[in-house]
Amino acid sequence: MRELRLKARAKINLTLDVTGKREDGYHLIKSIMQTVSLYDGIYMKRIRKNEIIIKNSLPWLPTDNRNLAYKAAELMKERFDITEGVYIEIDKRIPVAAGLAGGSADCAAVLVGMNRLFGLGLSMKELEHLAFLLGSDIPYCVQRGTMLSEGVGEILTPVKCACPMCYVVLAKLPVSVSTAMVYSGLDWKGLKNHPDTEGMIQAMAEKDITKMGGLLANVLETVTIPMYPKIAQIKEEMARLGAEGALMSGSGPTVFGLFKEEEDAKQAATSIRKKFGLKEVVATRIYHVNEGKRGEDGNGRNEIRH
Numbered sequence: 640m641r642e643l644r645l646k647a648r649a650k651i652n653l654t655l656d657v658t659g660k661r662e663d664g665y666h667l668i669k670s671i672m673q674t675v676s677l678y679d680g681i682y683m684k685r686i687r688k689n690e691i692i693i694k695n696s697l698p699w700l701p702t703d704n705r706n707l708a709y710k711a712a713e714l715m716k717e718r719f720d721i722t723e724g725v726y727i728e729i730d731k732r733i734p735v736a737a738g739l740a741g742g743s744a745d746c747a748a749v750l751v752g753m754n755r756l757f758g759l760g761l762s763m764k765e766l767e768h769l770a771f772l773l774g775s776d777i778p779y780c781v782q783r784g785t786m787l788s789e790g791v792g793e794i795l796t797p798v799k800c801a802c803p804m805c806y807v808v809l810a811k812l813p814v815s816v817s818t819a820m821v822y823s824g825l826d827w828k829g830l831k832n833h834p835d836t837e838g839m840i841q842a843m844a845e846k847d848i849t850k851m852g853g854l855l856a857n858v859l860e861t862v863t864i865p866m867y868p869k870i871a872q873i874k875e876e877m878a879r880l881g882a883e884g885a886l887m888s889g890s891g892p893t894v895f896g897l898f899k900e901e902e903d904a905k906q907a908a909t910s911i912r913k914k915f916g917l918k919e920v921v922a923t924r925i926y927h928v929n930e931g932k933r934g935e936d937g938n939g940r941n942e943i944r945h
């Protein structure tokens with residue numbers, strides 16, 4: 640194969656708990672992660688010259704080895720002695736440093752893309768293993784779907800009944816949040832409330848979006864909201880506009896709201912954009928891996944289809 644196109648999709652955390660800390664400073668998490676439809680477009684092409692060329696639509700985002708897509712291509716070239724080069728174009732639509740794993744999704748897509756472009760024949764498990772060398776969220780971005788993520792993010796268990804279809808409004812404040820800073824500011828031992836992860840899994844099995852809305856919880860809000868109190872205001876506004884629930888995604892600052900009706904989500908997005916003067920507000924929806932394919936449960940097991 641000489642060229643291909645992939646969609647690197649964003650994620651939200653429906654629950655995010657921290658249960659401990661490793662000696663190296665990384666936190667042990669328990670999080671239900673969910674893919675949404677919003678994606679970065681990735682185009683990849685083999686080139687004769689032995690180099691990695693990245694182009695992306697955001698002029699300020701680095702295109703050298705600080706870009707996770709570059710790192711993914713570099714790792715695959717080194718590991719598998721690939722002497723040809725690769726040209727990668729990234730059409731960035733996922734807000735950056737937002738808690739939506741946009742960089743991780745690009746990275747995962749390039750791992751998958753290199754596997755296909757160069758006919759490496761790697762399994763999903765092997766790709767996940769390589770992904771974990773580059774970041775905690777990246778194995779999930781290789782798998783996607785509705786997953787319970789544990790360890791520091793590398794232990795992934797598909798949630799039996801995937802998230803029911805609903806509409807998602809993403810609203811990002813114009814600030815970048817550093818994941819490392821948020822984790823380091825967390826008093827995980829002092830947490831009073833922990834998300835009800837099992838309850839959320841049950842609510843998904845019952846396809847009860849209202850119940851899911853009530854169970855959305857993220858312990859990292861205790862760090863990011865005091866830094867940016869507007870996050871709490873956006874959550875309130877989402878609820879006022881009819882969301883079944885609203886939460887900060889990952890380390891933030893993006894807030895997402897869950898809506899049963901697409902029209903309500905679109906109206907809420909317009910209203911929030913205006914009220915808070917935000918540029919990065921998107922109405923999207925839950926994404927089921929291999930949607931529409933017979934026999935799939937929304938997690939598309941054993942399939943690598945980006």
Ligand SMILES: C[C@@](CO)(OP(=O)(O)O)[C@H](O)COP(=O)(O)OP(=O)(O)OC[C@H]1O[C@@H](n2ccc(N)nc2=O)[C@H](O)[C@@H]1O
Nearest residue numbers: 664665666738739740774775776791818819822889890891
């Ligand atoms: C918070 C979450 C929730 O899904 O997502 P984002 O907000 O980044 O999207 C993830 O745990 C983020 O994963 P990811 O963004 O891949 O983190 P990494 O690049 O591996 O690590 C960045 C830094 O965050 C801290 N870190 C990360 C993961 C983890 N389980 N514990 C940590 O303490 C470490 O200090 C690390 O240096």
Ligand SMILES: Nc1ncnc2c1ncn2[C@@H]1O[C@H](COP(=O)(O)OP(=O)(O)O)[C@@H](O)[C@H]1O
Nearest residue numbers: 705706707735736737738739740741742743745
């Ligand atoms: N392809 C990429 N897209 C977005 N950010 C990237 C990329 N490569 C590297 N980065 C860097 O990774 C950091 C985290 O980005 P991102 O994955 O968007 O955030 P988050 O982990 O909060 O979801 C950013 O500060 C950015 O500079």
